[in-house]
Amino acid sequence: MEAWFSYNWMVREQWYEWCGELTEEELLCERTGGVGSILRTLFHIVDVEWSWIRSLQGKPDFQEDFEGYKTLEKVRKLDAEFRPEVETFVYAWDDNMETRIFRDPQPDGSVAVDAWGEVMRHMIAHQIHHLGQLSVWAREIGKRPVSANFIGKSLIKPEE
Amino acid sequence: MEAWFSYNWMVREQWYEWCGELTEEELLCERTGGVGSILRTLFHIVDVEWSWIRSLQGKPDFQEDFEGYKTLEKVRKLDAEFRPEVETFVYAWDDNMETRIFRDPQPDGSVAVDAWGEVMRHMIAHQIHHLGQLSVWAREIGKRPVSANFIGKSLIKPEE
Numbered sequence: 001m002e003a004w005f006s007y008n009w010m011v012r013e014q015w016y017e018w019c020g021e022l023t024e025e026e027l028l029c030e031r032t033g034g035v036g037s038i039l040r041t042l043f044h045i046v047d048v049e050w051s052w053i054r055s056l057q058g059k060p061d062f063q064e065d066f067e068g069y070k071t072l073e074k075v076r077k078l079d080a081e082f083r084p085e086v087e088t089f090v091y092a093w094d095d096n097m098e099t100r101i102f103r104d105p106q107p108d109g110s111v112a113v114d115a116w117g118e119v120m121r122h123m124i125a126h127q128i129h130h131l132g133q134l135s136v137w138a139r140e141i142g143k144r145p146v147s148a149n150f151i152g153k154s155l156i157k158p159e160e
Numbered sequence: 161m162e163a164w165f166s167y168n169w170m171v172r173e174q175w176y177e178w179c180g181e182l183t184e185e186e187l188l189c190e191r192t193g194g195v196g197s198i199l200r201t202l203f204h205i206v207d208v209e210w211s212w213i214r215s216l217q218g219k220p221d222f223q224e225d226f227e228g229y230k231t232l233e234k235v236r237k238l239d240a241e242f243r244p245e246v247e248t249f250v251y252a253w254d255d256n257m258e259t260r261i262f263r264d265p266q267p268d269g270s271v272a273v274d275a276w277g278e279v280m281r282h283m284i285a286h287q288i289h290h291l292g293q294l295s296v297w298a299r300e301i302g303k304r305p306v307s308a309n310f311i312g313k314s315l316i317k318p319e320e
Contacts, residue, residue: 004281033296101318114311115318121164122310125288129308132292136193145193148289150282151274158261158275
Protein backbone atom coordinates (compact mmCIF):
# COMPACT_ATOMS: atom_id res chain seq x y z
CA MET A 1 0.00 0.00 0.00
CA GLU A 2 2.84 2.33 0.92
CA ALA A 3 4.54 1.79 -2.45
CA TRP A 4 1.32 2.82 -4.22
CA PHE A 5 0.92 6.04 -2.27
CA SER A 6 4.62 6.84 -2.65
CA TYR A 7 4.15 6.38 -6.39
CA ASN A 8 1.17 8.71 -6.44
CA TRP A 9 2.93 11.39 -4.40
CA MET A 10 6.07 11.16 -6.54
CA VAL A 11 4.15 11.48 -9.81
CA ARG A 12 1.98 14.26 -8.38
CA GLU A 13 5.12 16.18 -7.44
CA GLN A 14 6.39 15.76 -11.01
CA TRP A 15 3.12 17.14 -12.33
CA TYR A 16 3.42 20.14 -9.98
CA GLU A 17 6.86 20.82 -11.39
CA TRP A 18 5.52 20.39 -14.92
CA CYS A 19 2.73 22.87 -14.11
CA GLY A 20 5.37 25.39 -13.04
CA GLU A 21 6.19 25.83 -16.72
CA LEU A 22 2.62 26.77 -17.63
CA THR A 23 0.92 30.14 -17.54
CA GLU A 24 -1.96 30.73 -15.16
CA GLU A 25 -4.24 30.81 -18.20
CA GLU A 26 -3.08 27.34 -19.31
CA LEU A 27 -3.54 25.98 -15.77
CA LEU A 28 -7.08 27.30 -15.46
CA CYS A 29 -8.28 26.94 -19.07
CA GLU A 30 -11.51 24.94 -19.26
CA ARG A 31 -10.86 21.65 -21.08
CA THR A 32 -13.00 18.75 -22.27
CA GLY A 33 -13.44 15.82 -19.89
CA GLY A 34 -12.49 15.13 -16.30
CA VAL A 35 -13.07 17.99 -13.87
CA GLY A 36 -12.34 20.62 -16.52
CA SER A 37 -8.91 22.17 -16.01
CA ILE A 38 -5.37 21.13 -15.17
CA LEU A 39 -5.18 22.90 -11.82
CA ARG A 40 -8.67 21.85 -10.77
CA THR A 41 -7.65 18.23 -11.46
CA LEU A 42 -4.71 18.47 -9.07
CA PHE A 43 -6.88 20.23 -6.50
CA HIS A 44 -9.52 17.49 -6.89
CA ILE A 45 -6.94 14.73 -6.37
CA VAL A 46 -5.65 16.36 -3.18
CA ASP A 47 -9.12 17.05 -1.85
CA VAL A 48 -10.47 13.55 -2.58
CA GLU A 49 -7.45 11.77 -1.12
CA TRP A 50 -7.72 13.67 2.14
CA SER A 51 -11.52 13.32 2.29
CA TRP A 52 -11.35 9.53 2.09
CA ILE A 53 -8.70 9.35 4.78
CA ARG A 54 -10.86 11.55 7.00
CA SER A 55 -13.94 9.45 6.29
CA LEU A 56 -12.19 6.16 7.06
CA GLN A 57 -11.17 7.60 10.41
CA GLY A 58 -14.72 8.78 11.10
CA LYS A 59 -13.53 12.37 11.19
CA PRO A 60 -15.43 15.35 9.76
CA ASP A 61 -14.57 16.38 6.25
CA PHE A 62 -15.45 19.54 4.45
CA GLN A 63 -15.68 19.96 0.72
CA GLU A 64 -12.97 22.40 -0.28
CA ASP A 65 -14.03 25.02 -2.82
CA PHE A 66 -11.67 25.41 -5.76
CA GLU A 67 -12.45 29.14 -5.87
CA GLY A 68 -10.07 29.63 -2.96
CA TYR A 69 -7.21 27.64 -4.54
CA LYS A 70 -6.79 28.92 -8.07
CA THR A 71 -2.99 29.12 -8.13
CA LEU A 72 -0.45 26.31 -8.25
CA GLU A 73 1.08 27.55 -4.99
CA LYS A 74 -2.25 27.39 -3.14
CA VAL A 75 -2.94 23.84 -4.31
CA ARG A 76 0.56 22.73 -3.31
CA LYS A 77 0.15 24.39 0.07
CA LEU A 78 -3.16 22.61 0.64
CA ASP A 79 -1.55 19.31 -0.34
CA ALA A 80 1.29 19.94 2.12
CA GLU A 81 -1.22 20.70 4.87
CA PHE A 82 -3.21 17.51 4.26
CA ARG A 83 -0.25 15.20 3.61
CA PRO A 84 0.90 14.46 7.19
CA GLU A 85 -2.48 13.04 8.15
CA VAL A 86 -2.63 10.94 4.97
CA GLU A 87 0.92 9.70 5.47
CA THR A 88 0.29 8.73 9.07
CA PHE A 89 -2.71 6.69 7.98
CA VAL A 90 -0.93 5.03 5.04
CA TYR A 91 2.22 4.18 7.03
CA ALA A 92 0.10 2.57 9.75
CA TRP A 93 -1.73 0.39 7.20
CA ASP A 94 -1.66 -3.34 7.78
CA ASP A 95 -3.31 -6.19 5.96
CA ASN A 96 -5.85 -6.73 8.72
CA MET A 97 -7.48 -3.49 7.66
CA GLU A 98 -8.23 -4.78 4.14
CA THR A 99 -11.69 -6.15 4.91
CA ARG A 100 -12.68 -3.69 7.63
CA ILE A 101 -16.15 -2.36 6.87
CA PHE A 102 -16.81 1.24 5.82
CA ARG A 103 -20.39 2.50 5.72
CA ASP A 104 -20.80 5.42 3.37
CA PRO A 105 -24.15 7.26 3.52
CA GLN A 106 -25.29 8.24 0.04
CA PRO A 107 -27.23 11.36 -1.04
CA ASP A 108 -30.30 9.20 -1.74
CA GLY A 109 -30.44 7.98 1.87
CA SER A 110 -29.02 4.53 1.19
CA VAL A 111 -25.73 3.38 2.75
CA ALA A 112 -22.96 1.99 0.55
CA VAL A 113 -20.80 -0.66 2.18
CA ASP A 114 -17.16 -0.90 1.15
CA ALA A 115 -14.08 -2.67 2.51
CA TRP A 116 -11.28 -0.37 3.63
CA GLY A 117 -9.02 -2.08 1.08
CA GLU A 118 -11.44 -1.08 -1.65
CA VAL A 119 -11.46 2.54 -0.49
CA MET A 120 -7.66 2.69 -0.45
CA ARG A 121 -7.41 1.27 -3.98
CA HIS A 122 -10.15 3.63 -5.09
CA MET A 123 -8.02 6.57 -3.91
CA ILE A 124 -4.95 5.22 -5.73
CA ALA A 125 -6.81 4.54 -8.99
CA HIS A 126 -8.57 7.91 -8.72
CA GLN A 127 -5.31 9.84 -9.06
CA ILE A 128 -3.89 7.66 -11.84
CA HIS A 129 -7.12 8.01 -13.81
CA HIS A 130 -7.16 11.80 -13.54
CA LEU A 131 -3.46 12.15 -14.37
CA GLY A 132 -4.12 10.08 -17.49
CA GLN A 133 -6.53 12.85 -18.47
CA LEU A 134 -3.82 15.45 -17.84
CA SER A 135 -1.53 13.57 -20.22
CA VAL A 136 -3.97 14.17 -23.09
CA TRP A 137 -4.37 17.84 -22.23
CA ALA A 138 -0.56 18.14 -22.06
CA ARG A 139 -0.27 16.96 -25.66
CA GLU A 140 -3.06 19.32 -26.68
CA ILE A 141 -0.91 22.23 -25.57
CA GLY A 142 2.15 20.71 -27.22
CA LYS A 143 3.95 19.55 -24.09
CA ARG A 144 5.35 16.17 -23.13
CA PRO A 145 3.38 14.74 -20.19
CA VAL A 146 4.90 13.33 -17.00
CA SER A 147 5.55 9.58 -17.24
CA ALA A 148 3.06 7.30 -15.49
CA ASN A 149 5.67 4.53 -15.11
CA PHE A 150 5.68 2.67 -11.82
CA ILE A 151 8.96 0.93 -12.64
CA GLY A 152 12.21 2.87 -12.44
CA LYS A 153 11.23 4.81 -9.31
CA SER A 154 12.89 2.50 -6.71
CA LEU A 155 9.56 1.97 -4.98
CA ILE A 156 10.22 -1.66 -4.06
CA LYS A 157 13.75 -2.86 -3.49
CA PRO A 158 14.49 -6.08 -5.39
CA GLU A 159 16.41 -8.72 -3.46
CA GLU A 160 19.47 -10.11 -5.16
CA MET B 161 -3.04 -8.16 -6.37
CA GLU B 162 -5.97 -10.25 -7.59
CA ALA B 163 -8.44 -7.48 -6.70
CA TRP B 164 -6.46 -5.00 -8.82
CA PHE B 165 -6.40 -7.23 -11.87
CA SER B 166 -10.08 -8.09 -11.45
CA TYR B 167 -10.75 -4.35 -11.36
CA ASN B 168 -8.77 -3.80 -14.55
CA TRP B 169 -10.48 -6.65 -16.38
CA MET B 170 -13.93 -5.53 -15.24
CA VAL B 171 -13.39 -1.92 -16.35
CA ARG B 172 -11.78 -3.06 -19.61
CA GLU B 173 -14.85 -5.18 -20.34
CA GLN B 174 -17.04 -2.13 -19.71
CA TRP B 175 -14.95 -0.12 -22.18
CA TYR B 176 -15.31 -2.91 -24.77
CA GLU B 177 -19.07 -2.69 -24.36
CA TRP B 178 -18.91 1.09 -24.57
CA CYS B 179 -16.88 0.77 -27.79
CA GLY B 180 -19.61 -1.42 -29.25
CA GLU B 181 -21.72 1.75 -29.58
CA LEU B 182 -19.09 3.51 -31.69
CA THR B 183 -18.51 3.43 -35.41
CA GLU B 184 -15.31 1.92 -36.81
CA GLU B 185 -14.28 5.44 -37.77
CA GLU B 186 -14.67 6.69 -34.18
CA LEU B 187 -12.70 3.71 -32.86
CA LEU B 188 -9.79 4.26 -35.26
CA CYS B 189 -9.81 8.07 -35.49
CA GLU B 190 -6.37 9.51 -34.67
CA ARG B 191 -6.60 11.55 -31.47
CA THR B 192 -4.23 13.76 -29.50
CA GLY B 193 -2.18 12.09 -26.76
CA GLY B 194 -1.64 8.53 -25.59
CA VAL B 195 -1.18 5.98 -28.36
CA GLY B 196 -3.47 7.85 -30.74
CA SER B 197 -6.84 6.11 -31.05
CA ILE B 198 -9.44 4.45 -28.85
CA LEU B 199 -9.02 0.96 -30.29
CA ARG B 200 -5.24 1.16 -30.39
CA THR B 201 -5.32 2.06 -26.68
CA LEU B 202 -7.23 -1.09 -25.81
CA PHE B 203 -4.96 -3.15 -28.05
CA HIS B 204 -1.92 -1.60 -26.35
CA ILE B 205 -3.26 -2.40 -22.87
CA VAL B 206 -3.85 -6.04 -23.82
CA ASP B 207 -0.47 -6.38 -25.54
CA VAL B 208 1.52 -4.76 -22.73
CA GLU B 209 -0.18 -6.76 -19.97
CA TRP B 210 0.58 -10.05 -21.68
CA SER B 211 4.14 -9.01 -22.59
CA TRP B 212 5.03 -8.28 -18.96
CA ILE B 213 3.58 -11.59 -17.78
CA ARG B 214 5.60 -13.38 -20.46
CA SER B 215 8.76 -11.47 -19.52
CA LEU B 216 8.41 -12.20 -15.80
CA GLN B 217 8.18 -15.89 -16.66
CA GLY B 218 11.23 -15.67 -18.90
CA LYS B 219 9.13 -16.67 -21.88
CA PRO B 220 9.49 -15.22 -25.38
CA ASP B 221 7.26 -12.32 -26.26
CA PHE B 222 6.53 -10.84 -29.61
CA GLN B 223 5.39 -7.33 -30.29
CA GLU B 224 1.93 -7.57 -31.78
CA ASP B 225 1.27 -5.26 -34.72
CA PHE B 226 -1.93 -3.25 -34.46
CA GLU B 227 -2.36 -3.49 -38.25
CA GLY B 228 -3.69 -7.02 -37.77
CA TYR B 229 -6.18 -6.05 -35.05
CA LYS B 230 -8.11 -3.06 -36.30
CA THR B 231 -11.59 -4.15 -35.23
CA LEU B 232 -13.09 -4.36 -31.76
CA GLU B 233 -13.76 -8.07 -32.26
CA LYS B 234 -10.12 -8.81 -33.10
CA VAL B 235 -8.84 -6.94 -30.03
CA ARG B 236 -11.33 -8.75 -27.79
CA LYS B 237 -10.32 -12.08 -29.32
CA LEU B 238 -6.64 -11.36 -28.69
CA ASP B 239 -7.45 -10.39 -25.11
CA ALA B 240 -9.38 -13.65 -24.64
CA GLU B 241 -6.43 -15.63 -26.03
CA PHE B 242 -3.91 -13.97 -23.69
CA ARG B 243 -6.11 -13.87 -20.59
CA PRO B 244 -5.75 -17.47 -19.32
CA GLU B 245 -1.97 -17.16 -19.04
CA VAL B 246 -2.27 -13.77 -17.29
CA GLU B 247 -4.94 -15.10 -14.92
CA THR B 248 -2.89 -18.16 -14.02
CA PHE B 249 0.04 -15.94 -13.14
CA VAL B 250 -2.03 -13.44 -11.15
CA TYR B 251 -3.96 -16.10 -9.22
CA ALA B 252 -0.68 -17.78 -8.25
CA TRP B 253 0.77 -14.52 -6.93
CA ASP B 254 1.99 -14.51 -3.35
CA ASP B 255 3.72 -11.87 -1.30
CA ASN B 256 7.07 -13.64 -1.49
CA MET B 257 7.22 -12.66 -5.14
CA GLU B 258 7.10 -8.92 -4.34
CA THR B 259 10.86 -8.41 -4.13
CA ARG B 260 11.93 -11.05 -6.65
CA ILE B 261 14.40 -9.54 -9.08
CA PHE B 262 13.59 -8.90 -12.74
CA ARG B 263 16.42 -7.96 -15.10
CA ASP B 264 15.17 -6.08 -18.12
CA PRO B 265 17.68 -5.52 -20.95
CA GLN B 266 17.27 -2.06 -22.45
CA PRO B 267 17.75 -0.97 -26.07
CA ASP B 268 20.91 0.94 -25.08
CA GLY B 269 22.58 -2.23 -23.78
CA SER B 270 22.08 -1.47 -20.09
CA VAL B 271 19.99 -3.73 -17.84
CA ALA B 272 17.17 -2.26 -15.74
CA VAL B 273 16.55 -4.01 -12.45
CA ASP B 274 13.01 -4.08 -11.09
CA ALA B 275 11.22 -5.98 -8.34
CA TRP B 276 8.38 -8.22 -9.53
CA GLY B 277 6.03 -6.22 -7.30
CA GLU B 278 7.01 -3.09 -9.19
CA VAL B 279 6.34 -4.72 -12.54
CA MET B 280 2.89 -5.90 -11.44
CA ARG B 281 1.92 -2.43 -10.19
CA HIS B 282 3.32 -0.95 -13.39
CA MET B 283 0.91 -3.14 -15.40
CA ILE B 284 -2.02 -2.12 -13.21
CA ALA B 285 -1.23 1.61 -13.36
CA HIS B 286 -0.56 1.36 -17.10
CA GLN B 287 -4.15 0.42 -17.87
CA ILE B 288 -5.71 2.95 -15.48
CA HIS B 289 -3.56 5.71 -16.99
CA HIS B 290 -4.54 4.88 -20.56
CA LEU B 291 -8.24 4.51 -19.73
CA GLY B 292 -8.06 7.96 -18.15
CA GLN B 293 -7.04 9.18 -21.60
CA LEU B 294 -10.03 7.39 -23.15
CA SER B 295 -12.31 9.23 -20.73
CA VAL B 296 -11.24 12.56 -22.25
CA TRP B 297 -11.69 11.31 -25.80
CA ALA B 298 -15.13 9.97 -24.82
CA ARG B 299 -16.24 13.47 -23.79
CA GLU B 300 -14.77 14.89 -27.00
CA ILE B 301 -17.19 12.74 -28.98
CA GLY B 302 -20.03 13.65 -26.64
CA LYS B 303 -20.27 10.34 -24.78
CA ARG B 304 -20.22 9.54 -21.09
CA PRO B 305 -17.06 7.57 -20.24
CA VAL B 306 -16.96 4.35 -18.24
CA SER B 307 -16.52 4.96 -14.49
CA ALA B 308 -13.04 4.38 -13.06
CA ASN B 309 -14.45 3.71 -9.57
CA PHE B 310 -12.82 0.89 -7.65
CA ILE B 311 -15.52 0.96 -4.97
CA GLY B 312 -18.93 -0.49 -5.73
CA LYS B 313 -17.60 -3.45 -7.72
CA SER B 314 -17.54 -6.02 -4.85
CA LEU B 315 -13.83 -6.59 -5.36
CA ILE B 316 -13.06 -7.09 -1.66
CA LYS B 317 -15.69 -8.48 0.66
CA PRO B 318 -16.03 -6.39 3.83
CA GLU B 319 -16.34 -8.38 7.05
CA GLU B 320 -19.26 -7.48 9.29
